[in-house]
Amino acid sequence: MFKSTFAIALLVSCAISANSLAQSTNSCNLTLSGVVTGADSNKPLFYVAVDLLQLSKGIYTDKNGGFAINGICPGHYHLQLFQIGYVKVDTLIDIESNRKIKIYLKLDNVNLTQVNITSNKVEKEKVQTLDQTTLSGEQLQQTRGEVLGDALKSIAGVDVISTGPTIIKPVIHGLYSNRILILNNGVPQEGQQWGTEHAPEIDPFVATKLTVVKGASSIRYGSDAIGGVVLVDPADLPTNKSMSGEINLIGMDNSRMYCGSGILQGAIGDSSLSYRIQGTYRRSGTLQAPDYNLDNTGTLEQNYSAALGYNKEHYGATVYYSHFYTEIGINRNTVAGNYNQLLELFALNHPIVDSAFTYKIQRGFQTVSHDMVKISAFLKYASFGKLEATLARQDDSRQEYSFEVPYSPLGQLNNAAENDFELITHTAELVWEHNPIGHITGSIGADFMTQENIYTGLSYAPVIPNYLNYSGGLFIIEKWSISNKLLLEGGLRYDDKWQQEYMLDATTLGTYRNTQTYNSTTATLGVTYRISQKLSLDANAGNGWRSPSVYELYAYGIHGATATFEVGDSTLKVEKSYDFNTSLHYESEKLFADIGVYVNYINNYIYLQPQAGKSDATVQTIEGFFPRFNFTQTDALFKGADFDVKWRITKHLQYEPKITLVFANDLTNHDYLVLIPPERFQNSIEYRWQKLGRLTNVFISLGNIYVAKQTRVPLNSDFVPPPNGYDLFFAAIGLSLPLGNQEMSISIQGNNITNTAYREYLDFFRYYADEPGRNIQLKIRIPFQVFSSKSKQITNN
Numbered sequence: 001m002f003k004s005t006f007a008i009a010l011l012v013s014c015a016i017s018a019n020s021l022a023q024s025t026n027s028c029n030l031t032l033s034g035v036v037t038g039a040d041s042n043k044p045l046f047y048v049a050v051d052l053l054q055l056s057k058g059i060y061t062d063k064n065g066g067f068a069i070n071g072i073c074p075g076h077y078h079l080q081l082f083q084i085g086y087v088k089v090d091t092l093i094d095i096e097s098n099r100k101i102k103i104y105l106k107l108d109n110v111n112l113t114q115v116n117i118t119s120n121k122v123e124k125e126k127v128q129t130l131d132q133t134t135l136s137g138e139q140l141q142q143t144r145g146e147v148l149g150d151a152l153k154s155i156a157g158v159d160v161i162s163t164g165p166t167i168i169k170p171v172i173h174g175l176y177s178n179r180i181l182i183l184n185n186g187v188p189q190e191g192q193q194w195g196t197e198h199a200p201e202i203d204p205f206v207a208t209k210l211t212v213v214k215g216a217s218s219i220r221y222g223s224d225a226i227g228g229v230v231l232v233d234p235a236d237l238p239t240n241k242s243m244s245g246e247i248n249l250i251g252m253d254n255s256r257m258y259c260g261s262g263i264l265q266g267a268i269g270d271s272s273l274s275y276r277i278q279g280t281y282r283r284s285g286t287l288q289a290p291d292y293n294l295d296n297t298g299t300l301e302q303n304y305s306a307a308l309g310y311n312k313e314h315y316g317a318t319v320y321y322s323h324f325y326t327e328i329g330i331n332r333n334t335v336a337g338n339y340n341q342l343l344e345l346f347a348l349n350h351p352i353v354d355s356a357f358t359y360k361i362q363r364g365f366q367t368v369s370h371d372m373v374k375i376s377a378f379l380k381y382a383s384f385g386k387l388e389a390t391l392a393r394q395d396d397s398r399q400e401y402s403f404e405v406p407y408s409p410l411g412q413l414n415n416a417a418e419n420d421f422e423l424i425t426h427t428a429e430l431v432w433e434h435n436p437i438g439h440i441t442g443s444i445g446a447d448f449m450t451q452e453n454i455y456t457g458l459s460y461a462p463v464i465p466n467y468l469n470y471s472g473g474l475f476i477i478e479k480w481s482i483s484n485k486l487l488l489e490g491g492l493r494y495d496d497k498w499q500q501e502y503m504l505d506a507t508t509l510g511t512y513r514n515t516q517t518y519n520s521t522t523a524t525l526g527v528t529y530r531i532s533q534k535l536s537l538d539a540n541a542g543n544g545w546r547s548p549s550v551y552e553l554y555a556y557g558i559h560g561a562t563a564t565f566e567v568g569d570s571t572l573k574v575e576k577s578y579d580f581n582t583s584l585h586y587e588s589e590k591l592f593a594d595i596g597v598y599v600n601y602i603n604n605y606i607y608l609q610p611q612a613g614k615s616d617a618t619v620q621t622i623e624g625f626f627p628r629f630n631f632t633q634t635d636a637l638f639k640g641a642d643f644d645v646k647w648r649i650t651k652h653l654q655y656e657p658k659i660t661l662v663f664a665n666d667l668t669n670h671d672y673l674v675l676i677p678p679e680r681f682q683n684s685i686e687y688r689w690q691k692l693g694r695l696t697n698v699f700i701s702l703g704n705i706y707v708a709k710q711t712r713v714p715l716n717s718d719f720v721p722p723p724n725g726y727d728l729f730f731a732a733i734g735l736s737l738p739l740g741n742q743e744m745s746i747s748i749q750g751n752n753i754t755n756t757a758y759r760e761y762l763d764f765f766r767y768y769a770d771e772p773g774r775n776i777q778l779k780i781r782i783p784f785q786v787f788s789s790k791s792k793q794i795t796n797n
Contacts (some may be wrong), residue, residue, distance in 0.1 A: 028073035032093075034101040036065045036081060045083060045105060047484035049533045053078040053589045060533070081105065082530075083484055107441050129489050129526025129540040130217065131583040131596045133157070133644070136209040138697070141745065142732070144779055145250035145259045145282070148182075148200050148210075152230065156658040157214050157596065157642035159677035163562050164765040165287050165772050166299050166328050167199045171762065172214055173598055174638050174662040174676050175227030178549050181217070182230045185320055187374050188221065189232075190425040190451065191396040201324045201370035201396065203303035205248065205261040205280045208235040214642070215598060216579040218544035219491040219524045222447065222473055226544035226577045226602075237274035237309045237318070238267050243786035254775035255297070256357070257284035266786075272310055279304040285359040290757040290773035295355040296329040296362050317377040324370040329361040334563035334768050335403055335624045342618060342625045346720050346767055364403040367417075371395045386433040396423040402558075402623060419463055422454045442478035453550070463557045463566075465504070467550050471497040489526040489540075495519060497547055501554065518547040518574060539582040548572040552606055552631045558621060562764040565619040565626040566608065572633055576603040592646040598639065605636035610674065612719045627719050627767070634668040652689060658682040663712065671714045678710035678725070678761055696743060698735040704728070710761045720767050726758035734779075742783040749777045 036048045044065025052069060061067045074096050081089040086105040093101075133155045135143065143151035149160045149168030159171040172180055182189040182200050191201045204210070210232060217225040238244065243266035250259040265276035282301035287294040305322035333351035336342035345352075372394045380386040399417035431445035451469040455462040475493035482488060496519040503512050524542030531537060555568035581598035611617045611628040619628050643659040660680040664673040684703030692698055709725040734747030755774040759766040 028071055030072040030074065030095055031068055031070050031098045032072055032095055032101070033066070033068035033099075034103060036061050036067070036103045036105060038086075039104040039106045045086075048081055048083040048086075048105065049530075051080045051082075051533065053080060082533075107436065129487075129528055129538045130213050130215045131157075131538060131581060131594075131642070132211055132213045133594070134209055134211045138745075140208070140210060141779070141781060142747065142749065144205070144248050144261075144781075145252065145257070145777065146204070148202050148204050148230075148232070151204050151210060152212060154658075154682075155212050156594070156644040156660050156682075157640075158212055159660065159662075159680065159762065161675070161762040162760065162764070164297060164331050164763065164769075165294065166297055169199055170212075170230055171677060172212060172228035172230075173600065173640060174664050175600075178224055179227035179546060180230060181221050181225040181228075182232065183221070184232050184372065185234055185322075185374065186376070186390065187372065187392040187394070188224070188427060188449075190394050190427075190449075191368070191370055191398075191423065198368075198398070199328075201326070201368055202232055203261075203278075203280050203301070203305070203322070203324055204232070205263075205303075206234050206278055206305055206322065207232045209233045214596065215540060215581045216524075216542050216544040216577055216600070218495075218522045219475060219493045219542060220477060222471070222493075223495055223497070223520070223544065223546045226546050226575070226579075234276075234307075237276055237307060237311075238265050239271050239274065239311075241267050241271055244784065246781060246783040249780040249782075251778045252284070252775055253777075254772055255284040255287045256359075257282070259283070272312055274309045274311070276307045277304070278306070283359065286355060286357045287772045288357075289770040290755045291770070292350055292354045293357065294331055294769055294772065295351065295353055296332045296364055298327075298329045298359055298361045300327040300361070301325065314381055315377070315379050317375070320372075320374040320376075322370075322372045324368070326366075326368050327361055328366045328368075330364040330366070330403075331765060331769060332362070332364050332403055334765070336626075337624055339618060339620075339625050342627070348768075351769055363401050363405065365401050367399045367401075369395075369397045382435070384432075385435045388429075388431045388433070390427075390429045392425075392427045394423075394425040394427075396425075397421070398423075404623065420456045421464075422456070424452045424454075426450045439481040440478055441481075442476065444476045446472070446474050448472040463555060463559070464551050465554055466502040467500060469497070469499045471495065485530045487528040489524070489528070491524045491542075493522045495522070495545075499547070499550070501550060503554075514570075516547070518545075520545040520574070520576075534586055534588045536585050537582065538585070539580075541580045544577045544579065546575040546577075548574070548606055555631065558623060558626055563626060563768070564764065565621070565628045567628065567630045569631050569633075572606055572631065573604045575606055575633075577601065578603075590648040592644075594642070594644045596642040598641075600638040602636045602638065604633045605673075606631060606633045607636075607673065607675065610718045613716050617719070634666045634673075636664060636673060637667055638662065638664045652687050654686045654688070656684045656686070666714075669714075672712045674713055674717055675762060676710065676712070678722075679708040681706045681708075684730075694738055696736045697745070700731075700733045702729070702731045705730070707760075722761045723759035723766055726756060728752045728756055728758070729754050739782065740784075742785060744783070745779075745781045747779045749779065751775045751777070 036045045037043060038045055046061060046063050048061040050059055050061065050067045059067055059069060072095055077093050077095055079091055079093045081103060083105065086107060089103060147168050149170050152158050152170045153160050157173055160168045161171050161176050162168045169176055170180055184202050189200060189202060213229040215228060217229045221229055245262065245264040248261045259282040261280040263278045267274045280301060280303040285298045287297040302325045303323060307318060307320045309318035310316055333353055336345055372392060374392040376390040378386060378388045398421045400419040402418050405415050427449045429445065429447040431443050433443045449471050453467050455466055473493055473495040475491065477491040480488045498517050500513055500515045503514055505512060522543050524540060526540035529537045551568060552572055553568050553570050555566045559566050577600055579600040581596060583594060583596035586593040608629045609632045611630055616628055618625050640662040645657050647655045649655055662677045664676040666673050682705045684701055686699055686701035688699040705728045707725055710722040713722055730751045731753055732747055732749040734745065736743040736745045752774050757770045760771055
């Protein structure tokens with residue numbers, strides 16, 4: 001299965017353990033006992049799984065909610081409690097003598113966002129039976145300094161589609177762009193995401209948790225979620241009188257990137273008023289492939305955000321603002337003056353121009369500015385449940401500069417953007433989480449969106465026309481805990497959308513309007529079955545839909561970042577998906593396994609088709625020759641599997657394999673589809689000490705990624721055949737050391753450490769250049785606490 005195997009000799013020089021298990025064999029006679037009750041009803045909960053992971057000692061609560069675990073040695077333990085329909089408890093506990101505890105479990109109504117401490121922030125109801133994976137803690141820390149797409153691709157089932165090494169978008173189960181919804185702090189991210197080279201305008205440093213929900217999620221989030229959802233969640237605002245924060249410093253040798261990000265947060269007065277401010281600066285220069293520099297690939301980011309919240313037991317409100325700004329250089333080795341030069345560029349193994357390193361970004365670049373304001377509030381009373389409202393405004397401004405200085409309409413050189421877009425979006429949402437009705441919990445909600453796109457570039461014929469978009473939806477999601485082992489979930493949603501474009505007649509230069517209306521009903525049905533204390537099964541079936549975007553309907557022109565000429569089709573129909581996925585989860589002290597399988601039939605699947613081999617395969621413009629891509633649609637079937645395993649071989653040694661498999665067929669033409677991710681296999685092995693002297697969390701790891709050649713493509717369907725498969729190796733070493741009452745973490749990571757030259761099938765720049773070579777990264781995290789007072793009680797409220 002793999003192109004390479006591991007023969008790894010692990011050398012260690014440091015180690016750690018936040019707390020070690022000081023167990024003496026003659027004193028292992030302690031007892032941990034307690035009672036588990038429901039936070040909503042204050043009644044005992046029967047058959048809750050209670051597990052001490054280090055000892056593999058697990059039992060179930062009795063009919064009075066009681067439990068007792070005997071034969072425990074003094075030490076520090078990992079305690080987990082789980083019952084279907086309730087939020088899982090995962091915590092650490094000290095046991096130095098016989099101990100009795102009382103634990104409250106909260107109904108699992110709002111489990112998609114960060115819930116670490118007492119909090120009343122507006123949260124999102126999840127489709128619980130869909131497979132999902134979360135990056136947080138150290139796993140998330142290891143991705144710091146990377147853009148959002150790169151941070152997510154370590155998750156099984158997630159790939160990326162890119163335009164060169166600087167513009168990256170997530171792909172979930174083979175689907176991307178407008179089929180993947182990104183929720184930025186609970187708000188659907190709305191930017192110019194209609195282009196494959198338009199990366200999400202999000203600073204990953206705002207998040208303490210990144211969650212990928214795999215599968216159609218239209219029932220909760222609307223029509224743009226038929227492929228999945230990415231949740232970018234910050235931590236709750238603090239609720240104790242302390243001023244704290246952290247500083248992240250990152251450096252990379254490839255592109256000589258340097259990055260700094262900081263957070264400062266605290267609470268005021270009686271701790272009802274909380275605040276957080278955050279900022280990031282990131283700068284990189286010319287990237288290096290193994291054999292040459294990648295011309296004009298520098299980037300610049302300047303981001304900041306602030307939040308202010310006021311929360312009481314029964315009501316509260318939060319105001320959040322974020323600003324994201326980036327400049328992205330576009331590789332200049334893509335311009336051909338004639339057809340023969342274009343063919344030469346495709347055939348070259350080395351770009352014509354091998355530029356020197358520079359931080360300067362030349363023409364052939366994008367600038368993007370994204371501002372978001374969010375106001376959320378809630379009311380929560382025992383008599384009616386919880387009512388939440390969210391209002392948000394987003395202003396996305398994008399400028400695209402071609403490689404050459406253009407002429408103004410008066411025939412003069414004008415160093416301005418050829419394409420200048422502004423997208424203004426307003427969203428509103430109201431959700432009622434009703435009180436439990438027996439064993440049934442759920443929510444009913446409504447959302448609404450208005451959107452206006454304004455073009456002010458130099459071209460008489462913009463890449464997309466100006467447009468207005470109004471949409472709204474109503475939904476209901478209910479969960480029925482039939483027993484302690486079985487949960488059923490169902491949902492229903494209705495959406496309506498109105499869209500109008502302001503078109504330009506190329507002959508008369510007059511304007512006219514096109515109008516479309518769309519509406520559809522979606523439904524989902526799922527089940528979770530806990531087979532045993534350690535093994536559970538999720539299954540979900542549902543449908544979804546997506547209307548064609550304005551770009552897919554009316555695109556006509558050069559897409560500078562991808563060096564392609566793209567053409568829309570105004571006759572495109574609505575996509576309709578019918579998705580089934582199931583996943584098996586196993587978790588014990590030594591082994592974690594998550595295996596998912598899915599099938600997704602999409603009627604009228606819209607995709608960008610290369611026109612290779614056709615009479616209109618290329619387009620000549622005043623800027624040069626470009627390969628042509630047309631939007632078209634077909635009936636498609638996607639199927640595949642994700643495997644994610646963590647095997648704790650010994651106390652210190654862990655092995656983690658991951659596999660992502662995607663298969664897609666064009667059912668209309670009885671063929672394969674283009675731009676589908678090839679098989680990806682990832683292996684890593686890690687040796688870790690929890691404690692060594694004053695150091696903690698010391699680790700050393702080595703891994704390999706093998707990506708196969710994509711052979712399942714239509715014959716002669718592309719301008720260049722899919723690239724060969726490749727093997728990449730990566731390694732990391734890290735530790736934490738005391739810094740006052742905090743711990744500073746330091747790590748060094750190496751990606752593509754063998755400096756392998758390769759090309760990625762889902763990268764539009766594979767026609768012209770290799771991917772970046774070896775990259776060594778230094779990452780430092782410095783937490784701090786200015787002063788503190790007694791914290792409020794931690795719960796899972």
